Amino acid sequence: MTQPIQEEDRIATGKIIATAIISLAVFGVGVIWSISIQRGENKSIVTQVSPAGPAEAGAPEVGIVYQWPFNVSQFGADKKAELQARLHSYGWTDKNAKVVHIPIDEAMKKYVAQSGGGK
Numbered sequence: 001m002t003q004p005i006q007e008e009d010r011i012a013t014g015k016i017i018a019t020a021i022i023s024l025a026v027f028g029v030g031v032i033w034s035i036s037i038q039r040g041e042n043k044s045i046v047t048q049v050s051p052a053g054p055a056e057a058g059a060p061e062v063g064i065v066y067q068w069p070f071n072v073s074q075f076g077a078d079k080k081a082e083l084q085a086r087l088h089s090y091g092w093t094d095k096n097a098k099v100v101h102i103p104i105d106e107a108m109k110k111y112v113a114q115s116g117g118g119k
Contacts, residue, residue, distance in 0.1 A: 093099040
């Protein structure tokens, strides 16, 4: 029995190039059309923005969304002050287990003294 002869592989280069050119042409027409619509609606492609920004900027409530402006929030500074106060004071870590915390400076001095002076 003879085996069928395999057809040679071919790429339809002409069809690929034609499809690419037609696609680019349709895209170009769409871009020109959208620009003409934009100019007809707003009379310009570039939107002019006022340097002051919207009147609602910085207000705690914009529309139905309530949020604190970033410059008013003291959460980070309050948290840092709370942690600093804990680092520089005495207090209970676990009262039931009788575990306390001491100021960080004193803890470092005790650690260095117990470890032999850092040798």
